[in-house]
Amino acid sequence: MIGKLDPDDLALVVSRTGAQDDDVQVGPGYGEDAAAIEIGDETLVVSSDPLSLARERLGTLAVNVACNDVACSGADPRWLTNVVFLPDDDRETLDIVTEQIDEAAKNLDVAIVGGHSEYAPDLSRPTVTMTAMGLADEYVPTGGVEPGDRLVLTKGAGIEGTAILATDFRDEVGTDTTVDGESAAVDGESAVEAGESFFEEISVAEDARVLREYAHAMHDPTEGGVITGLLEMAEASEIRLEVERDDVPVRDVTRTLCDTMSVDPLRIFGSGALLAAIPEEGVEDALDALRDVGISAAVVGRAVEGDGDGELVLDDEIIADPPRDDLYQLWE
Template identity: 40%
Template structure:
């Protein structure tokens, strides 16, 4: 999936949204993970997302990617609808394999599939899943809620999703790079792509939450900065990256800050609450660390690295190297899940 620029979406798409509805508490916005609709004294979070790249992990990612966007509102995802559009050479066994992944992912987060659609079409050459996720809560958190003086806490590690996808869909190109043990470790990372537990635990302290997907941690930070009207300053050395992830990404000359990163959660939190939040997450077995701070300035992200610092404007769209590889069609394992 290649996204249109945020500037285009904001300039053209957001002006064509139908009639105004006063029940819509939070509608479309750059970086805002889910719409929020007020129903009596509760808030319903709704989100839809496609998975258009990974074939081998399609069902698993279809649930977790959408679930994460509800959870970043501080609301538990409960109900899902999935549309599957499959190439014409797919058979019933292929559908069963995808549905098995969907079922396993739903069980993991204690959620239900309540509807959807399945078809084969000559319009696609790879399977596509489009998922709608829904949850209801008593309050919600915005992506655009950062305050001056907040710090940015990140859970787990950058590029977990990219690592798992690359060893699944491009395994042949890594045969001479990874040991058997490293293959096993990298393959298992798909089990870490959910941030539902991270987000629900962080909701007590968070001023803002966002899960980085396409474009990685950097894109996620840019969207937080842009939607909040703030400048985020991060130290690249503080962003945790697993050694096996570095080995996998180095084989494709990819940057861990700019590739698929479902599994990590970016949290804005007051500096005085950061230690409590990190302690709570670590008690749950979730790695968490401070990677940067929020200040006033032109909305965007300053990345401080060993070779200096670089400013990225908040409205930039970061190209994702893994998605570009999918678009080339040069996978090593074929197209079926």
């Protein structure tokens, strides 16, 4: 079975934290994608992420997904280590993946400072694991949501998933499928070509740089999409989040590809968007600041007092367990 561990199995893993270290401000925890380590007057933020799917842009996604976690925690991504496993002696794939990694890191002004590479014949596909690091003046957690906060989502649901649908599933979508929507800019355009361009929007470093000045909490929705990202924020914060599906922005390209492949745009890989919990009085200033740098965003819900366990209410449905990403059924 592909995908993340369920919450019970994950709890077992994150309970085993090795030696005690008083400089660790934030360690392993459900929903918290990055560690915070006190280094003098600053905080070192560290996050690791593996990637083995999305073959066409594996290196691009691996860099951005790892750096997004650091950015969402209040730091500017600065360093990366890079571990690459290849299933066979395939120099062409090695060249393509490492070139993508190099280009993506340069675009983010991040240095690759080490790692490991080897051939692993038992693997069925290339696998890349990145560890990203950066320094923050103040760590921003996933679990910092407070009652009354408004929930802001940048860009839209399913950005990463849209790009994957347009590339890994190009043949299934069909190159003659066109975008059907309200936006005149894309209406009638090839859905595959439009969706592939979403790879250029996977980074949320700029989104986070703006919103960290306003947010109590930030999180990037990855596997399981916006729904899982919201649930992780709710559980990490032990609070109730109320969201209306119709308030969540979904681009025409995303909706077209998702309808074609029968998947839910709120339940597919969501890198490229950022979720932020912002005090009500700061929401308009935050939205204005995003607009000033050309980033779209919308208020999608609010936080209210819960029973202390954390829960997500989507429309009238209470979601207690993270959904399996809809794209996994397409790979199996």
